[in-house]
Amino acid sequence: MKTIDLHVHSYFSDGSLSPEELTRLAIAAGLGAYSLTDHDTVDGIDRALQAAEGTGLEVVPGIEFSTRWQHRDIHILGYFIDYRSPSFQEQLHGFINSRNARNEKMCEKIRALTGFPISEEILIRRFPDAVITRAHMAAWLVEEGYVETRPVAFDKYLGDNASCFVPKEEITPVDAIRMILTHHGIPVLAHPLLYSLTKKQLEALVGELKEAGLKGMEAVYVLNKGSDEAHMRALAKKYGLLVTGGSDFHGANKPDISLGTGLKHNLEIPYSLLETLKAART
Numbered sequence: 001m002k003t004i005d006l007h008v009h010s011y012f013s014d015g016s017l018s019p020e021e022l023t024r025l026a027i028a029a030g031l032g033a034y035s036l037t038d039h040d041t042v043d044g045i046d047r048a049l050q051a052a053e054g055t056g057l058e059v060v061p062g063i064e065f066s067t068r069w070q071h072r073d074i075h076i077l078g079y080f081i082d083y084r085s086p087s088f089q090e091q092l093h094g095f096i097n098s099r100n101a102r103n104e105k106m107c108e109k110i111r112a113l114t115g116f117p118i119s120e121e122i123l124i125r126r127f128p129d130a131v132i133t134r135a136h137m138a139a140w141l142v143e144e145g146y147v148e149t150r151p152v153a154f155d156k157y158l159g160d161n162a163s164c165f166v167p168k169e170e171i172t173p174v175d176a177i178r179m180i181l182t183h184h185g186i187p188v189l190a191h192p193l194l195y196s197l198t199k200k201q202l203e204a205l206v207g208e209l210k211e212a213g214l215k216g217m218e219a220v221y222v223l224n225k226g227s228d229e230a231h232m233r234a235l236a237k238k239y240g241l242l243v244t245g246g247s248d249f250h251g252a253n254k255p256d257i258s259l260g261t262g263l264k265h266n267l268e269i270p271y272s273l274l275e276t277l278k279a280a281r282t
């Protein structure tokens with residue numbers, strides 16, 4: 001059976017591999033297609049596509065938006081977005097700039113409190129291809145020897161209740177869905193079971209997002225256990241949503257998970273899911 005993986009990260013967000021390395025790995029794994037779904041950026045897609053040219057491997061352009069809903073991080077995947085369109089690029093950069101402004105504010109607080117010479121500029125120089133997040137601040141603080149470990153960096157300075165925390169400007173899942181739909185993409189709720197929601201809360205979320213134009217749910221997911229997939233497929237069916245699936249591959253940053261096959265080969269995502277996804281394009 002031809003298999004696929006619709007949830008993959010490169011080093012343009014928090015994965016460890018380049019788009020070219022991912023494409024080579026997908027070919028080696030015998031996948032029919034994979035989607036590059038970096039967090040809040042589409043910058044790796046052209047390179048992944050280029051590397052796949054003439055190989056028979058399909059690369060599906062994707063993105064994974066970080067959004068906030070009722071004080072929780074909710075991830076919205078977007079597939080087949082017209083990602084090169086200037087208006088999409090502009091909206092995306094507006095979103096990233098508000099995050100960078102937050103990073104700079106946090107760096108200022110750390111400098112004021114500790115004297116450590118951290119700054120947005122230094123972080124960009126150290127992690128030139130990444131969308132900078134608190135994880136990068138923590139990595140830098142550890143690498144430079146200012147803090148012993150990343151958890152300590154979060155405890156002391158970066159965590160939600162720590163001394164240098166600044167809340168980020170929030171986009172809601174509905175904002176992300178609108179942005180995806182406006183640019184002819186297909187919005188999908190990522191890993192619905194990772195949000196620690198009760199059954200009732202999850203249904204409330206799915207109902208609200210369906211209303212806003214959600215088209216699919218990632219019912220097939222690497223961390224599913226027992227009857228999780230069956231439950232998520234039933235929920236998708238109830239709300240008229242298509243089903244997608246992915247390993248959430250991060251390379252060496254989540255070393256137990258393999259591209260396409262997940263945790264100890266617990267995934268086998270049929271190509272037919274991609275056909276359904278393609279059929280939903282507008």
Ligand SMILES: [Zn+2]
Nearest residue numbers: 064075190191
């Ligand atoms: Zn996610």
Ligand SMILES: [Zn+2]
Nearest residue numbers: 007009064248
């Ligand atoms: Zn992900």
